[in-house]
Amino acid sequence: MNLIHRVGSIKPLNEDTFLMTIESAEIAAAGLPGQFVNVRCGGPDAYLRRPFSLCRVHRDQGTFDIGVQIRGRGTQALSLMREGDPIDIMGPLGRGFSLKSEDKRIAVVGGGIGVFPLLQLLREHPAAEKLALLGFRIRDQVIMEKDFRDECHELCISTDDGSWGVAGFVTSLLEKKLAEKKIDRVFICGPVPMMKRAVETCKGKNIPCEVSLEERMGCGIGACLVCACKVKLDGCWDYAHVCKDGPVFSGESVIFE
Amino acid sequence: MMENRIDLTVNIAGLSLKNPVIAASGTFGFGREYSAFFNLSRLGGIAVKGLTLKPRKGNPPPRIAETPAGILNSVGLQNPGVHAFIRDEIPFLRRYETAIIANASGNTVEEYEEMVSILSEADVDAVELNLSCPNVKEGCLVFGSSVSGITQVVSRVRKLCKKPLIVKLTPNVTDISEIACAAEAAGADAVSLINTLLGMAIDAKTRRPVLGNVTGGLSGPAVKPIALRMVYEVSKAVKIPVIGMGGITTGTDMAEFLLAGASAVMIGTAGFVNPYAWVEAVDGLERYMLESGVKSVSELIGGLMV
Ligand SMILES: Cc1cc2nc3c(=O)[nH]c(=O)nc-3n(C[C@H](O)[C@H](O)[C@H](O)COP(=O)(O)OP(=O)(O)OC[C@H]3O[C@@H](n4cnc5c(N)ncnc54)[C@H](O)[C@@H]3O)c2cc1C
Ligand SMILES: Cc1cc2nc3c(=O)[nH]c(=O)nc-3n(C[C@H](O)[C@H](O)[C@H](O)COP(=O)(O)O)c2cc1C
Ligand code: FES
Numbered sequence: 001m002n003l004i005h006r007v008g009s010i011k012p013l014n015e016d017t018f019l020m021t022i023e024s025a026e027i028a029a030a031g032l033p034g035q036f037v038n039v040r041c042g043g044p045d046a047y048l049r050r051p052f053s054l055c056r057v058h059r060d061q062g063t064f065d066i067g068v069q070i071r072g073r074g075t076q077a078l079s080l081m082r083e084g085d086p087i088d089i090m091g092p093l094g095r096g097f098s099l100k101s102e103d104k105r106i107a108v109v110g111g112g113i114g115v116f117p118l119l120q121l122l123r124e125h126p127a128a129e130k131l132a133l134l135g136f137r138i139r140d141q142v143i144m145e146k147d148f149r150d151e152c153h154e155l156c157i158s159t160d161d162g163s164w165g166v167a168g169f170v171t172s173l174l175e176k177k178l179a180e181k182k183i184d185r186v187f188i189c190g191p192v193p194m195m196k197r198a199v200e201t202c203k204g205k206n207i208p209c210e211v212s213l214e215e216r217m218g219c220g221i222g223a224c225l226v227c228a229c230k231v232k233l234d235g236c237w238d239y240a241h242v243c244k245d246g247p248v249f250s251g252e253s254v255i256f257e
Numbered sequence: 258m259m260e261n262r263i264d265l266t267v268n269i270a271g272l273s274l275k276n277p278v279i280a281a282s283g284t285f286g287f288g289r290e291y292s293a294f295f296n297l298s299r300l301g302g303i304a305v306k307g308l309t310l311k312p313r314k315g316n317p318p319p320r321i322a323e324t325p326a327g328i329l330n331s332v333g334l335q336n337p338g339v340h341a342f343i344r345d346e347i348p349f350l351r352r353y354e355t356a357i358i359a360n361a362s363g364n365t366v367e368e369y370e371e372m373v374s375i376l377s378e379a380d381v382d383a384v385e386l387n388l389s390c391p392n393v394k395e396g397c398l399v400f401g402s403s404v405s406g407i408t409q410v411v412s413r414v415r416k417l418c419k420k421p422l423i424v425k426l427t428p429n430v431t432d433i434s435e436i437a438c439a440a441e442a443a444g445a446d447a448v449s450l451i452n453t454l455l456g457m458a459i460d461a462k463t464r465r466p467v468l469g470n471v472t473g474g475l476s477g478p479a480v481k482p483i484a485l486r487m488v489y490e491v492s493k494a495v496k497i498p499v500i501g502m503g504g505i506t507t508g509t510d511m512a513e514f515l516l517a518g519a520s521a522v523m524i525g526t527a528g529f530v531n532p533y534a535w536v537e538a539v540d541g542l543e544r545y546m547l548e549s550g551v552k553s554v555s556e557l558i559g560g561l562m563v
Contacts, residue, residue: 001293001294001532003531003532040530045323045325046323047323047324047325047326047327047328047477047478047530048321048323048328048529048530049529049530090532215318215319216318216319216320216321216322217321218321218328218330218526218529219284219290219528219529219532220529221290221291221293221532222286222289222290223284223285223286223290223291223528224283224284224286224321224330224332224529225283225286225306225315225320225332225335226318226319226320226321226330226332227318227320227321228315228317228318228320228335229318238314239314239315239318239335244290
């Protein structure tokens with residue numbers, strides 16, 4: 001696997017979030033929606049790689065985008081990279097979302113930076129009808145609205161305070177939409193409480209769903225077993241590993257704590 | 258051919274390795290994942306994920322925290338059990354020409370005895386007794402941190418072990434040489450050190466420990482100076498071979514451990530950052546030897562000029 005790729009461009013999305021385009025014919029050719037890349041961010045103290053979901057893949061141009069929120073030392077260092085810089089990336093890694101042709105009507109539910117992996121899913125999913133429900137805290141946090149609008153048939157946005165779109169949580173939007181429409185599968189990514197609520201809603205309606213999980217990682221490929229998450233197994237539970245068994249899991253299998 | 262002049266082979270405890278680089282236990286799984294990156298036959302050996310008699314689920318997440326130049330882990334010996342290892346993993350590993358070292362843990366002396374009896378009949382090249390895991394509450398570290406504990410386990414296991422017996426030591430003791438000498442006296446064929454240093458990380462914002470298990474084991478470049486010092490001390494104190502580890506990233510790091518007295522090394526954490534770390538270390542050592550006019554690894558071992 002070639003690890004050295006090149007930074008194409010960096011565009012701010014808002015105060016603390018940016019979109020980075022990376023030139024890599026290999027990753028662009030192989031990357032599937034929901035998979036992630038493990039990035040060496042540089043900087044003095046960022047020793048481990050940082051995982052980021054594939055947000056958009058441009059196969060014809062041999063590039064892909066990741067959306068990054070600046071959280072700590074690694075993402076801070078990443079934000080200081082410039083066009084043309086070499087960048088050390090392992091990927092694509094992990095198991096992505098299912099792309100089933102029998103799922104004719106799908107909905108994606110994203111919360112905050114959890115929206116990133118859902119964009120490429122909308123772009124690649126064969127469904128005839130695609131609904132996107134995105135939730136943010138406040139208007140300033142709303143990102144990629146136009147990008148999502150271009151890739152789905154209906155887009156609804158909620159903010160906690162009602163400063164943009166509908167007021168309230170995106171999970172309430174989901175409840176409302178599932179009551180109105182027939183949906184074959186729901187894809188969810190966001191903060192844990194939101195995912196938990198969304199999965200419960202889908203279960204209540206008997207609609208299969210998938211969630212994309214986050215856990216702290218070491219190797220990123222399934223060798224070190226640090227990225228454990230609890231899943232149901234044969235009526236009991238076990239630890240699965242987010243980097244290899246996921247990051248996407250069926251919503252029914254995950255045990256949220 | 259330049260390469261022909263460099264001899265990378267080492268012999269430890271009746272085990273012949275094509276080069277002194279061994280993948281450290283717990284960082285390399287059972288080799289499957291890294292086989293997608295390089296040919297496992299390029300390694301001197303592979304110490305597989307720490308095994309126990311029965312499958313273990315391990316500790317609750319988060320299981321890793323980043324520290325300056327290192328990591329803390331609290332995996333807690335998640336593994337499928339020794340029988341699943343023998344059935345499912347050995348056939349895969351045997352496709353490669355590399356030594357298989359089974360890393361074994363137990364809660365009681367009897368469990369260590371049973372593990373070693375089972376592994377003695379399995380197709381592995383050596384057994385590494387893990388008497389040093391800081392992430393499990395039972396047995397393991399308790400035995401490894403006292404002369405009496407280590408003497409008890411190693412002498413009883415020795416009688417049953419038909420493979421080269423490597424005893425892995427914890428750095429979480431006052432005098433590691435004393436423990437190493439006890440392992441030697443009880444019949445160990447080699448010692449490996451260091452396992453991880455007990456540490457912890459706290460999130461000041463949430464006022465909570467970062468690790469689900471509260472404490473964890475420190476590894477990576479941060480521990481290298483301590484590991485070097487311990488390898489140096491232990492190799493002066495015992496006559497059996499020493500396998501050195503702790504923070505090795507490059508061929509030069511490895512040369513430092515050999516000079517300090519190690520006969521071979523293990524590499525773990527560095528591979529999380531660079532999946533080619535193990536093979537690059539082999540190449541790096543070869544380059545170092547070429548540049549410094551050293552023809553065989555044995556010339557380096559213990560060659561420190563003090
Ligand atoms: C599969 C997966 C996909 C992700 N996709 C995205 C994405 O598309 N966009 C985005 O902005 N973020 C994403 N994240 C979260 C992102 O990896 C973290 O925000 C980032 O690692 C923080 O690094 P830092 O150095 O800025 O923070 P620090 O807090 O300084 O990081 C310290 C350590 O903790 C780890 N860490 C901290 N927060 C997280 C977290 N939430 N998840 C996993 N590890 C963490 C870091 O990797 C690092 O090892 C994803 C995480 C996972 C597991
Ligand atoms: C994630 C992780 C899991 C580990 N699991 C084991 C184990 O199962 N058995 C064992 O003897 N040592 C285990 N270790 C310790 C390593 O084998 C090694 O002693 C230590 O990490 C120091 O080397 P390094 O700095 O090159 O990683 C583990 C280390 C890490 C980082
Ligand atoms: S990060 Fe190593 S197993 Fe998932």
